[in-house]
Amino acid sequence: MAGRTPRTGERTGARTRVGPTGPTAEALDVDALLDDRTVGIIVCCGSGGVGKTTTSAALALRAAERGRRVVVLTIDPARRLAQSMGIEALDNTPRPVDSVDTAAGGSLDAMMLDMKRTFDEVVEAQASPEKAKAILENPFYVTLSSSFAGTQEYMAMEKLGQIRADAQRDGTYDLIVVDTPPSRSALDFLDAPERLSRFLDGRFIKLMLAPAKGPARIVSAGFGLITNALTRILGAQVLRDLQTFVAAIDTVFGGFRQRAMKTYALLQADGTAFLVVASPEPDALREAAYFVERLSEDRMPLAGLVVNRSSPAPQGDLSADEAMAAAERLRAQDPTSLTAGLLRLHADQTRLVERESALRAGFARAHPQVATTLVPALAADVHDLRGLRRIGELLADPAGS
């Protein structure tokens, strides 16, 4: 459809249709996306607190019950949702989810990403046992692997690459749904692999390695200046740790940049579809807009926008102002009037819905090519398969009930 890159739009030409001319986005056909066998990876991205994890899980469940063999890779699900999917034990391996309807021939596995463990596994796979041990114990490595902004993003991609390779070899899955980390900004997710690899390949690392590598050609006055400064601020021990770390990691991550490039290429490929998730709030939609622009700049295949937590439109065509005026008149007659209260609620709800639709219209005006689906706000949190199924239905058909 038009929401994907032109390339994919041509391929799935059957789904393309002429949208309305106003600032109302074309509706995202979620089921068509889930049923499209050429789509092997769906990445859900967006800013924190918009319900990405729930959306990913709901999409994965719906795809499985429509016959796809699915694995969903989640980052940090709410405890009860994780329990209901049987993945509260964090062991970095996909586990089958119970009680999934497999009548259509599909299946659902789920896993929760253990960022540090994924990183450790990369190190262990690349280095000799002694070297791996030295790296895993280094304080710089500990931070890099557990709290560096970007590691989680990179490791999510690393894990995606692994699962993808395993699935292709063993024929285990035909669809991988990926939830992205709750980044400070949605863009971190695309930039992190590049940042990490640029850093590890960077001048600073080379400078740090210079003394260890003998002939002090690069050990210029500048380098002395730098090590002196670092020693004064951090102390000599820290500098030694740092040099050990840098020397060790250099051998392990010789091909780091290639790995990052490979991941990146996988994301750009035809079999991937990005879904941007947002809530009808200015900040979340602004992030979503950045993300849409960035995806198109990087030629990543965008499938559409999911707006979670949308306020349900009130019935009838009584405007907020009319409702408020009527409420005032009723209240003048009877200060405790229940009907006046209902009218005020109606006015409040109408204003909320108007504001949200103005925000969405703004988005649609700037990004008319992005197909959109709305998920109405549910009264209660989702923490079981029934709830996920319900979200799946709403994703596929926001108006249906």
Place this chain on the structure above:
Amino acid sequence: MSDWPRVRLHVVTGKGGTGKSTVSAALALALATRGKNVLLCEVEGRQGIARMFDVDPLPYAERRLTTGLPVGEERPGVVHALHIDAESALLEYLAMYYKLGRAGRALDKVGVVEFATTIAPGVRDVLLTGKVFEAVQRNSRNKGATEYDAVVLDAPPTGRITQFLNVSNELAGLAKVGPVRSQADTMMTLFRSPRTAVHLVTVLEEMPVQETADGIADLHANDLPVGGVVVNLVRPQELTPDQLASTDPAVVAADLKGVGLDPAASLVDGLVAEGREHAERRTLERDQRALVGELGVPTYELPRLARGVDLGALYELAGLLRAQGLA
């Protein structure tokens, strides 16, 4: 009047989407009364302050933002804003304490600044909190710098707040001695003192309330001072769930007719259905409010504003925070 008269540093955290930036801004306005100077800081690179107050993106420098909440006849104070980024903080720190003019720039060039602010354990957080610390600790000895009566920090989300403030602990694996370490220890003294309060913003939904409870337990376990819980985006409270559940469509229809509206079935049913839905959500909110009540800390409530949060709304929220005693 304020529940927190001794607090100089108000740290505001909350789960993503609960409105912690809005609450931080409203709190800064509410504190800046009676000629008081307040500094509102952000550390997550989002430029949320600039957007909320409709000004140009903020540099790494303190800027006068606006006047505080007017109270009676008294002259309001001034809210200043500061956007803290780790890179600028590190260069400033190096220039200030180590007189590293040229070396500082050389460090930046070869990527040390990027290294220190992204990968070195805990250094990023120490730099961000270090600048906040400096603003709180200022006194008349700091020539030319504005002294603040209070500093409000729009902090990282609940899941990260303890780690963020617990700077000595973060550095523990790395710098056991040395200047960075002793600086971190001095900062901890302030963060653990009654001059600091960590306020948590939540909404009345299951996950945010659970995260707030976890956050409070975590702060307590690390001797960090827990402030209040701000319950944000509360739905209109006019009708009770019981009242809403017992609505009689015939009465509604008659009332509508009485004020000149056409009591079409679709309108009446719509209003009754909206009322029921609202009642359902209110009941769920009531359960969550009860859980918030059991947290054992003062709570404050702010309404969900259907029109969204503009500058006027920030003052409105500031007034509500002040009336309830957060400021």
